[in-house]
Amino acid sequence: MSDNHHILTARDITKKFGGITALDHVTIDVHKGKVNVVVGENGAGKSTLMKILSGVYPEYGGDLFVNGEKVNFSNPKEAMQKGIAIIHQELNLVPYLSVAANIFLGREIVNAMGMLDFKKMNGLTRSLLQRLDCDISPTTLVSDLRVGQQQQVEIAKALLEEAKVVIMDEPTSAITDSEVENLFKVIATLKKQGVSILYISHKLDELFKIADRFIGLRDGKMVGTIEDADRATKDDLIRLMVGRDLKNLYVKEESPIGEEVLRVEGISLPKDRTKSGFLVKDVSFSVRKGEVLGIFGLMGAGRTELLETLFGLHPKLMTGKIYIDGEEVKIKSVMDAVNLGMGLVPEDRKEDGLVLQMQVSKNISMASIDQTVKNGFLNDRLESKLAKSYMADLKIKASSEKQRSGNLSGGNQQKVVLSKWLATTPRILFLDEPTRGIDVNAKNEIYHLINDLAKKGLGVLVVSSELPEIMAISDRILVMGESRITGVFNQKEASEDAIMNAAIS
Amino acid sequence: MSIKNTLLKFQSIIALLVMCIVLTIMSDKFLTPENGWNIMRQISVNVCISVGMTLVILTRGIDLSVGSILAFSGAVAAGLLKYGVAMPSLNIYVGFTVLGALLAGLAVGGGLGLFNGWMITRFKVPPFVATLAMLTIARGATMLWTGGFPITGLGEDFAFIGTGWFLGIPMPVWITAIVVAIAVVVTKKTKFGRYVYAIGGNESAARLSGLNISKIKVWVYALAGILAAVGGIILTSRLDSAQPNAGFSYELDSIAAVVIGGTSLSGGRGSIMGTVQGALIIGVLNSGLVLLNVSPFWQQIIKGFVILVAVIMDRVNHPNED
Missing domain, CATH: 3.40.50.300 (P-loop containing nucleotide triphosphate hydrolases)
Structure with a gap:
């Protein structure tokens, strides 16, 4: 050369x-x-x-x-x-x-x-x-x-x-x-x-x-x-x-779509108190039971911030209304969100999702620890049982429920985070880039899991910046760009070009 | 490999045993019941403080104020017991029983700890700074309360706490054992304990799991304050005197015990029993060096190196932590 x-x-x-x-x-x-x-x-x-x-x-x-x-x-x-x-x-x-x-x-x-x-x-x-x-x-x-x-x-x-x-x-x-x-x-x-x-x-x-x-x-x-x-x-x-193909890997099964479980109106999140700029601007949408709503956008589009806002992480700065089962709710903290039946699988599972040095079972019970308490004390047997049932359901590969979470592969770690939320029996689940950094097979398993959860009647929001992924798993696709919603597509009418066009316009 | 791992796992107990054996050989005064109880009595104050310090450090915090809180709570208990509260203008005098004075001392410790926790969670003051401020505040308050002079002559009932025996075991050892037992159960078997580990292990993940981080941290610092007060009461009782400069630099001995006991300063890993072992190592070392007539100056240097060795061993055990 x-x-x-x-x-x-x-x-x-x-x-x-x-x-x-x-x-x-x-x-x-x-x-x-x-x-x-x-x-x-x-x-x-x-x-x-x-x-x-x-x-x-x-x-x-x-x-x-x-x-x-x-x-x-x-x-x-x-x-x-x-x-x-x-x-x-x-x-x-x-x-x-x-x-x-x-x-x-x-x-x-x-x-x-x-x-x-x-x-x-x-x-x-x-x-x-x-x-x-x-x-x-x-x-x-x-x-x-x-x-x-x-x-x-x-x-x-x-x-x-x-x-x-x-x-x-x-x-x-x-x-x-x-x-x-x-x-x-x-x-x-x-x-x-x-x-x-x-x-x-x-x-x-x-x-x-x-x-x-x-x-x-x-x-x-x-x-x-x-x-x-x-x-x-x-x-x-x-x-x-664009132009990647994922269709031969995963085919979404139809799940019956029920009534509305979550509706948000005019959600905005300013960058700071001066309100000179917005991370999320005037976002409205709704999700129904059994529906997978995909949120697509490129980096910096405000997707993660939207999920965080709905999950009670920015209660002082946010504006807008949130309705669950048709009733307006105030979400002042993550605790409120969890109590209302929400769960969030964050984008960075190592930084925000797991306590890596803790055992798998302790991570799984983290958000719903009350069900492992007996007579006021943590009960090891109940905790193991809880963990084992999710490990079996989600096919988590670990030597035992006592294994350190940090030693698992990315896909299995992600399943542990998912289990943590499933153990809270949520009605609405937010998944932020759920397949980032995990291998193809584990991705596929996660897609099927999302499908199963929808079939059980959960409202699922999935944020992803992978176009083929979002098209394969969503019933509807919301496109975000520059903090706003720039397009809404039904799965059937969505095309990669149209979505990408909305995301960068 | 597995032998190596086992050795590493029990490194503090092994170190302790080796020290005891060496000291037994070198001094015939070491392995005697009197010396044993002496060591136990001496470390009891440090163990009480260090249990609280362990909780704090498990959440990735630090508490520099325990020595001053110890002094102030001890002085408050002693002062109330001896003088009561008099308000001549209202013609009111409130006397305190031993129990009343004790509860007041504990309340003072808990209150100051609560204040630490409030500063740290509400105003985001770093734990190091918040508790450093409390270190001088509580010391100053002790000086004000005592006027700079010891409060002595506290009576036999009060002295029993620090010097009495029950069922053949010194009272301070009983108190410390109960504190340790409760702390072990709390850390291993309760939601609160689990949350303490979770916050130290990954605060962000804990927050996103819906844990009330602030509430737990405030409690942790309050408990550290209460346990410092327990130490203060034991010390005051044992000396039959509340010294204005009591507990000076105790926070350092306490941090040393926690660190030697294998608790990570980056939070989330460690145990109460580890800390007890750490305090025992320090106690045995102190006692041994005194028995061997090592100069106090050398004692400090040796203690410093023991801390370094303990932490280096801990690094070997956990190479992947930052």
Whole structure:
């Protein structure tokens, strides 16, 4: 590989996490001096690929080439030395140090006395920021900067290292519209200076403004490129992103749909007390007994926040009305939600779902511990019995109900979280990305479980960013984008293109 | 491998036995009934405090105020017992029985602990800071209450608590044993105990399971305060004197006992019996070093290293915790 136009090439990259293949023989080229945009659904493998390119993940199959030279990064610093810098979604700056101190962190300039040479560092910082046309003083504390400005500091930091390729992972997800405009100016400036950009985003409108070419990833595979971004249409891009097939894996069984169990009206969740922005805005919908309502949206669309709000996690900030069985209810805390028959299987089961060091049985009884209490004391026998019955029902693979939950596989852990809620005999179940990070077979089992629960008359809300999944398991699909509902589809009339269109509009 | 695991599991008991054997060989005064009861009596105050500290640390908290709370509750009990409450302007004088004074002391401890818990849950003050503030507040209150002088001459009935014997066993040991027994049952067999472990193990998961985190934490700090008061009453009774500077730096001995006993400072893992073993190790070590005429300065250095070794062993046992 010694093509002058390809500053960075990844060939046959494969990456597995446990049993799950995140990237499957992906080959991409980064063209010199261009904005190369990687598009794909959540979970398509974009971030994993970027982490390999920038040395965050040193172990993978396949080869990387920089300017035709084969490289093997064992850490981000080595990638940096070869001119590859990554600007992460989460910025990595020290808040209480100045801009210049952050840019020179780890490579400070010292004078003959061994003291920090502030004058020199501030001067260099100023010229770096000028290169980016940024009006930030080198002595300002990073904590006093807006997020968009902090991002520019990160980019300046990359320039100090003479980055040839700057990777940007969803750079616009946390910044305001005017800051986005600024960022695009910076990107244009960088391009003029011959720096190549590898850009990840799924906000289509902005992509058309800056992209020179598109690279499509789907299910960890490279599915194609569009070399001339100016001539691409929105439909072309959507075609690159969607098109996975799950139908032969799982077929939903019809379940009788009964009366309404949950209805919400005008639910809003402001970002903070100033109500300047919203995480959830004016959401209304209803779920009936036996119905699976899918909520689709890309990252940051407000799906998780919606579930959290309904589950009593933001009682002070939320507005709107919630009805259960037709009666208005006030949910002031998670306890209220649980007492009203709600359950939430959170997105991150390790952080929010399980006490990993506790036994399976103790996690299962966590939300309904009263049924294992006898004469005022916890009863081991009752607890084991409860746990065993769910372990059998949900086919949880564990050496016994006393096994530490942290030692189970992802799929089995997820089933333990599900069991915890089933043990409360809920009427409404919220599932947030229930199959994230678990293998195909376990996914399939979870789908069947969801179906079974609906058949038993539960109202089930499933949040997912996997399009085929949401289409396969839902009776109806609610699409969220930018904190609002942007579309509602019945399963029969839903198409991938239509849903994706609603999600990104 | 399994032998190694067994050794690791019983490391504190093994350490304790080894220490006892070595001390028995090196000093003929070590393995005597008097010395045994002495050690037990001496550690009883630390065990009472440390039981509360264990609960706090299991929730991933810390309580630096136990030493000061111990002093204040002991002083309140002693003062009320000796002087009662007099309000001359209203012509009121309230005398206190021993039981009344005890209950008042416990109530003071519980109240201060409650205040700690309230600060931590309602105002999100980090436990370290909230209890550090209480450390000086309660110490200052003790000085105010006592005027800086010991309150002594508390009577035989009161002295029985700290110095009496019942069925051939010293009273402090009885009290401590009862405290420990209740604490073991509470941590292992009640909802409250389960929730304490769950909160320390993963507070977010516990909250999302509908647990009332604040209520449980407030209770935990209140209990720590009550148990510090129990220690304060035992100490005051044993000395027949409420010293204004009583319990100074006891929080450190208590944290040491908890840590040596294998409770994780990151919460969710540990046990009451572990803490009892930790306190025993400290007690036996103290007693042994005194019997061997080791200088008090060296004693402190040795104790410090014992804490380090215990924690390093714990790391070996649980390598995957942060």
